[in-house]
Amino acid sequence: MPREIQTQVSPEVAHDELEFKEHIAKLFHISVNEILKVVILKRSIDARQKAIKFNIKASVYFFGETFTEQKILLPDYKNISKAQEVIIIGAGPAGLFAALQLIELGLKPIVLERGKDVRGRRRDLKAINIDHLVNEDSNYCFGEGGAGTYSDGKLYTRSKKRGDIDRILNLLVGFGASPEIIVEAHPHIGTNKLPQIIQDIREKIIECGGEVLFETRVVDFIIKNQEIQGVITQKGVIFSANKVILATGHSARDIFELLHKKGIYIEAKPFAVGVRAEHSQELIDKIQYSCDFRGDYLPPAPYSIVKQVNGRGMYSFCMCPGGVIAPCATSQAEVVTNGWSPSKRDQNTSNSGIVVELNLEDFKPFSKFGALAGMEFQKAIEQKAWHLAGETQKVPAQRMLDFTQHKISTSIPKTSYVPGTTSVEMGEVFPGFLTQIMRDGFLEFGKSMRGYLTNDAIIHAPESRTSSPVRIPRDHETLEHVQIKGLYPCGEGAGYAGGIISAAIDGEKCALKIAQSIG
Helix, strand or coil, X not given: CCEEEEEEECHHHHCCHHHHHHHHHHHHCCCHHHEEEEEEEEEEEECXXXXXXXXXXEEEEECCCCCCCCCXXXXXXXXXXXXXXXXXXXXXXXXXXXXXXXXXXXXXXXXXXXXXXXXXXXXXXXXXXXXXXXXXXXXXXCCCXXXXXXXXCECCCCCCCCCCHHHHHHHHHXXXXXXXXXXXXXXXXXXXXXXXXXXHXXXXXXXXXXXXXXXXXXXXEEEECCEEEEEEECCCCEEECCCEEECCCCCCHHHHXXXXXXXXXXXXXXXXXXXXXXXXXXXXXXXXXXXXXXXCCCCCCCCCCEEEECCEEEEEEEEECCCEEEECCCCCCCCCEEEECCCCCCCCEEEEEEEEECCHXXXXXXXXXXXXXHHHHHHHHHHHHHHHCCCCCCEEEEEHHHHHCCCCCCCCCCCXXXXXXXXXXXXXCCCHHHHHHHHHHHHHHHHHCCCCCCCCCEEEEEECCCCCCEECCECCCCXXXXXXXXXXXXXXXXXXXXXXXXXXXXXXHHHHHHHHHHC
């Protein structure tokens, strides 16, 4: 039997297979020649002390024991072309993993995606960045793979109780992701690699007899006697089914409006709003690693920070080391920011959303919109930013220290945000209470991370799509909508997930519940 160990080593030892094996041999007081194989199970960085260490969990095999290389294989997906059909609205992680799970369970998924496939989306992303033109059906948020495809591919989740995280990671490896995502404490695929993985998932769905239809936006639900009967697309095409998974993501405002208009119960949900802050990666490395030069054995440093400011939580969100800021508007007359990193995280800038938690009381000025009050609050900020930026996809920006001192920045250096920036006093973008919390919060951040509060750092506004502003309530046991039988609200857009992994898990859960209901 292999021996499982946990140990700490220097970055140099962690990255040298022979040196690490020698380290293990010393732990067991044996010769290195007596060790057959060391398999890394989990790896994380401990940068709390000046001498940075890697925490490693590993299995050690000794000579005389049997070691078999474990290759991750995909499930034995069967042909389901003649099986009962289930409609899935949305081809993000919730929708795609729901489709794969349905195939495993012997059901046929029909995936309807409003946007384009991964390759077609690239032209629309270029149009946002270069021409400031937003395709409302195909952009960073909408299209094959959902928001995660072209905005980073971070796989870390705190939702350990929600489901089998390792199963989702193993499936991603089976579809082409690096096995390192199973080992790393904060796994990450990268925007440059994720599109091919998403494409391979789609091809598997089709190979098994499922369907994936692009540029097919759902505009209405067919409901009789409080039970779903099918959907209607923008082309007038009717898809009939009495099981529908609604996995449209946190930015599908037209779906929220459709549900509200039809009297289908939804409710406003708190979320968070703020800015996206960009620093040089070199500065973040110095702060986090307490060194002048990161070296070859440490990855670009991330950071995570939380403060209570004036009774509100202000925190970093979706931090992207070695990454860039992207324009994520889903309508022409709005500005929205997000961030992403390539797989190597090798850009010379880092960025993070810095956001403030909201509560339902904040949406009172928009109370006439009922359950859509939070969405309208969000929309108003994004539209204000668009006007302040000259009605383009340029982003309102300000030097961080200037912001805390109520100064308009006389100049904004070039940042990673390709459409460009416009110097704005951020107090013009946000309601007064939010502006003051952020000003005070950045001062607190500067006390905790020496060097963080600097005029070399640029804040971009707004970071407003942290999570859905709407929850679509569902039954705790069946996962069906509380009012409409056969309708399964799912993933981030329904308010039940927060990122790729949790959304994928929720998609699988809905597929399992559908299979159980069918028997």
